[in-house]
Amino acid sequence: MSSRISGPGPGSRSARRAAAVTPLLLAVLLSGCSSGGSGGTKASGAPSPRTESTAPAAPPASPDAAAYRRWGIDKPLAAPPAPPSAKLTDGLKPGAAPKVIRRVPTNDKVVFLTFDDGAEKDPEFVKMTKDLKLPFTMFLTDDIARAGAGYGYFEQLRGEGNRNSINNHTLSHPNLRTLSADAQRREICGQQDVLEKRYGGKPPLFRPPYGNYNDATLAAAGGCGVKALLLWEATMQINDMRYAQGDKLRPGDIVLAHFRGPSELKGTTMTEMVANMLRSIERQGFTVARLEDYV
DSSP states (O other): OOOEESSOOTTSHHHHHHHHOOSHHHHHHTSSOOOSTTOOSOOOOOOOGGGOTTSOOOOOOOOOHHHHHHTTOSSOOOOOOOOOSSOTTTTOOTTSOOEEESBOOOSSSEEEEEEEEOOOOOHHHHHHHHHHTOOOEEEEOHHHHTSTTTHHHHHHTTOGGGOSOEEEOOSSOOOGGGSOHHHHHHHHHHHHHHHHHHHSSOOSEEOOGGGOOOHHHHHHHHHTTOOEEEOOSEEEOSSSEEESSTTSOOTTBEEEEEOOOTTTTTTOOHHHHHHHHHHHHHHTTOEEOOGGGTO
């Protein structure tokens, strides 16, 4: 069994909602997932040995107010506090079941942004994240990420000092709970291998499509070198967020968003969606920290 951090397992309300919703837009926006090769809940990828998410990122220069105003945001987010000296996965033995993390235990008023799948490859989002020095974590699905501009697009998003890591979201975005142990291993370990070949190292983080997993998932992921299985507590909508508990952010919340474009966001661009998300985070008195500094 896994060591679970701040949150229930696959039977939680958010995981049940993710698996049950069927319309494409709701599946994308509410649960963080869609089925098939054109989208998915989460995304996976991995950095190279010199860029592994377990290594601290070089501290980026603070963005100026003009950069935020260019993207329709009144002022920069506050600088995040210094990260903790110990991470949640420190001391985890090789091959052990990964820790299940829904929310990072911290008193800091920080949240963590994650983007899944890899369907939308908007060059404006690359410009935005560079301007804002925005920390976030990517979970890419291979058959989705390879389409169009391919993995090269996501490499542009890693940022200064390879701040933003690329992690595992399976090869083809299945509901893992419906698969045999061997099939789950092929999906998870297969994407680990894809990312290792691209970047020289296996990603330590994994997000199961639709938030669905079972003991076989954890065993497969641990055997493939995964240290943490990441879920979420808040989900980005087009204009604001939806929360698994209550009606506001809490310290340490992991926010689920997607690489999505106007066709799935009712005409809204990805940069507009992210600007709305950052306004909401700031309005609630939070800032954004780098997940890999805590996990």
